[in-house]
Amino acid sequence: MDVLHILQTNFVSIVIGVVVIILLWMNRGKQSNSRLPPGPAQIPLLGNLLGMDVKAPYKLYMELSKKYGSVFTVWLGSKPVVVISGYQAIKDAFVTQGEEFSGRANYPMIMTVSKGYGVLVSSGKRSKDLRRFSLMTLKTLGMGRRSIEERVQEEAKMLVKAFSEYGDSTVNPKELLFHSIINLFWSIVFGRRFEYNDPEFQILYKPVYTYFDMLKSKVAMLYNISPRIVECFPGKHHELFKAIDKAKAYIREEADRRLKNLDASNPQDYFDVFLVKMLEKGQPETEFNYDNLFPCVWDLFAAGTETQSSTLSHACLMMIKYPDIQEKVQKEIDEVIGSNRVPTVDDRHKMPYTDAVIHEIQRSMSLAPIAFPHQMTRDTTFHNYHIPKGTTVFPLLSSVLFDPKLFKNPDEFDPENFLDENGVFKENNGFLVFGLGKRYCLGDGMGIPRTVLFLFFTSLLQRFTFRGTKPPEEIDASVVSYFHGRLARPYTCYVKLRTPNI
Numbered sequence: 001m002d003v004l005h006i007l008q009t010n011f012v013s014i015v016i017g018v019v020v021i022i023l024l025w026m027n028r029g030k031q032s033n034s035r036l037p038p039g040p041a042q043i044p045l046l047g048n049l050l051g052m053d054v055k056a057p058y059k060l061y062m063e064l065s066k067k068y069g070s071v072f073t074v075w076l077g078s079k080p081v082v083v084i085s086g087y088q089a090i091k092d093a094f095v096t097q098g099e100e101f102s103g104r105a106n107y108p109m110i111m112t113v114s115k116g117y118g119v120l121v122s123s124g125k126r127s128k129d130l131r132r133f134s135l136m137t138l139k140t141l142g143m144g145r146r147s148i149e150e151r152v153q154e155e156a157k158m159l160v161k162a163f164s165e166y167g168d169s170t171v172n173p174k175e176l177l178f179h180s181i182i183n184l185f186w187s188i189v190f191g192r193r194f195e196y197n198d199p200e201f202q203i204l205y206k207p208v209y210t211y212f213d214m215l216k217s218k219v220a221m222l223y224n225i226s227p228r229i230v231e232c233f234p235g236k237h238h239e240l241f242k243a244i245d246k247a248k249a250y251i252r253e254e255a256d257r258r259l260k261n262l263d264a265s266n267p268q269d270y271f272d273v274f275l276v277k278m279l280e281k282g283q284p285e286t287e288f289n290y291d292n293l294f295p296c297v298w299d300l301f302a303a304g305t306e307t308q309s310s311t312l313s314h315a316c317l318m319m320i321k322y323p324d325i326q327e328k329v330q331k332e333i334d335e336v337i338g339s340n341r342v343p344t345v346d347d348r349h350k351m352p353y354t355d356a357v358i359h360e361i362q363r364s365m366s367l368a369p370i371a372f373p374h375q376m377t378r379d380t381t382f383h384n385y386h387i388p389k390g391t392t393v394f395p396l397l398s399s400v401l402f403d404p405k406l407f408k409n410p411d412e413f414d415p416e417n418f419l420d421e422n423g424v425f426k427e428n429n430g431f432l433v434f435g436l437g438k439r440y441c442l443g444d445g446m447g448i449p450r451t452v453l454f455l456f457f458t459s460l461l462q463r464f465t466f467r468g469t470k471p472p473e474e475i476d477a478s479v480v481s482y483f484h485g486r487l488a489r490p491y492t493c494y495v496k497l498r499t500p501n502i
Ligand code: HEM
Pocket: 119, 120, 121, 127, 131, 299, 300, 303, 304, 305, 307, 308, 311, 367, 368, 371, 372, 373, 395, 433, 434, 435, 436, 438, 439, 440, 441, 442, 443, 444, 448, 449
């Protein structure tokens, strides 16, 4: 008997069997998730994936929020995800019920690097202890002998020098910015910086760069669905894992080398402070061990480099697209800073227009439309719905960043969104680019991105005017979406020297 014959004779039984399985599957979902927030009808096994642009799923969530309101459920395959949309609901969840919403969802691509250790992917006591440690250490270093501001100024000077070497040729700003920011993190974490072609510089540059390059690819999306299968196939991910193993070995060697002569009373950088905590006796539950050492370093490099270099690269592109805005920023720089000294953090308060432009770049870019996925730490009642422990939750930050009730002109690039009628800078609660609540961006908790973006942006525009390879109206200044994130569009441009280097 061939397969076709079996199918023909058992056709009715097969159809009934399939229908029963589908009904059982749907019913199972109804029983265990009957009080989940409402959401669109789902297809068995696929959930709501069919209607989704996998490169920009947040677009579907934005649409659904118009129909289902501020709390709704979407199904990613057979997994329910609760989406929280709008400023008030995000605040209710991530601030008022912050503890319940403070877990981290598990993504295989990220787990493979950190194995559940470090700040970013962990939950509960581990994330709390390591987060507190990182915040305190960065704060102490920031107030120490060489403050973060001085390090950023030094790196910004090197960046300006690197840009000036291009003369009349085109330059890819993203590449130079990424180098600079990586070096800044070398300086904060390890107390030293490198020439870009130094093999030691490459040890963390290569895995971080490859990691973000890969996050944009289809391989990363498939890896997040089925890591075991993807691992069997050749591809960039193997290159990434090799580079990560090399970086891990480097960190271990660096720790062993430093531990031999460590002066516990005088730690010099983030790495030293972590090692001092590792040496503390009588702490059986301590999170300060080798397992957490590499992931903590990785989290700072990974969370801090692409975000900031992409924002700055997009900032330069916006100056090319809007030359009148570039001119206004330069006018303010000339009036407040002049051309004979480097910009300082204090200048920001005297430069409302530039401050508004940087805020608007970040708002319109909406780099993390759903922040970094959260997970419920316990069964919770929220807005009269039941959300079980372990459910993945997305704070839809984009719904706030583009809310017409909060911003005058949310769908345009308009610095007026952050200025009052007198041209004074206006804070806006809706500026949620760094998230909200207990897992709020650790870097911004320290003011690092605000310092870095301001000092790098003003240092560049103090020295150069950015010009495109095409007229402004032909420049595509939209951002590139990749699954959960958005990044600057790659481009090349000209930098025209305005004032000589200081
Ligand atoms: C333009 C710059 C940046 C943006 C837009 C940004 C945005 C974000 C967002 C949206 C989150 C997730 C918040 C949540 O899950 O609710 C986050 C988390 C995080 N960010 Fe940033 N970030 C930036 C720069 C930085 C920098 C410079 C550092 C490092 C010093 C950093 C370190 C972290 C860490 C470690 C977390 C995880 C915190 C946790 O899980 O508790 N970020 N960031």
